[in-house]
Amino acid sequence: MPRKLTAAPPPEPAPRRRMARSERARQLLDVAWTLLRAEGADALTLGRLAEEAGVTKPVVYDHFGTREGLLAALYQDFDVRQTAVVDAAIAAARPTFKDKAGAIAAAYVQCVLTQGSEIPQVLAALQGSPEMAAVKRQYQEAFIAKCQAILAPFAGGQGLARAGMWAMLGAADALSDAAVGGDITEEAAQAELFETIVAMVKRSK
Incomplete structure (x- = not known):
């Protein structure tokens, strides 16, 4: 009786590297510039920035505090x-x-x-x-x-x-x-x- 082959389990995804605070700030500023250029200052809220940058709102608030801070x-x-x-x-x-x-x-x-x-x-x-x-x-x-x-x-x-x-x-x-x-x-x-x-x-x- 032929031996049944089992598929190898998929490799574990590599853990995401946590950005240093300075790297995260740079990423958020770059996304903010892109958003500002595309849609203007009215679109530039902390919530929208978090969404565009793929991070949670607390991350953005931790960096800038308020929209004026951004x-x-x-x-x-x-x-x-x-x-x-x-x-x-x-x-x-x-x-x-x-x-x-x-x-x-x-x-x-x-x-x-x-x-x-x-x-x-x-x-x-x-x-x-x-x-x-x-x-x-x-x-x-x-x-x-x-x-x-x-x-x-x-x-x-x-x-x-x-x-x-x-x-x-x-x-x-x-x-x-x-x-x-x-x-x-x-x-x-x-x-x-x-x-x-x-x-x-x-x-x-």
């Missing part, structure tokens, strides 16, 4: 990338005033354009939020300090006026937003910001 984290994530791009552009520029000013202008506009309409949506959704105001002010101050350090060697004896630095930052934001909206070209935004920086430094002499 939006603030997205702004911080954008600013970290923007800072890295600006730093790399400035480091690669030749040590002349025009090259450094041009690097600041080009990198700032390019970073905002890379994010498209997403950052304005984040800022609009957080309008009036004390948490966002604190985060934004922190990064504004850091950017101004960075630009002061870069441009100081080319300024006059009294240094760069703080009011002028804030005016430069306001121009950078307005010109970048106009380029995102298609009102002006990227090249026009960079050129005008460059001229703004040049004029500011010249006034200090």
Whole structure:
């Protein structure tokens, strides 16, 4: 009588590796950017993010706490990338005033354009939020300090006026937003910001 063959049992599925907290945060932010880009800020709730990321709601709440916390984290994530791009552009520029000013202008506009309409949506959704105001002010101050350090060697004896630095930052934001909206070209935004920086430094002499 032939011996009956029995099928081998299926292999045990490999246990899923638990993500480190930093890896999970990165995954959630990447999913949030995708959702924001596809459907806008109104769709970006913690529950929807959990669903899209394939995790439970408590995981998302543990990372961000509130919807405002998530939006603030997205702004911080954008600013970290923007800072890295600006730093790399400035480091690669030749040590002349025009090259450094041009690097600041080009990198700032390019970073905002890379994010498209997403950052304005984040800022609009957080309008009036004390948490966002604190985060934004922190990064504004850091950017101004960075630009002061870069441009100081080319300024006059009294240094760069703080009011002028804030005016430069306001121009950078307005010109970048106009380029995102298609009102002006990227090249026009960079050129005008460059001229703004040049004029500011010249006034200090």
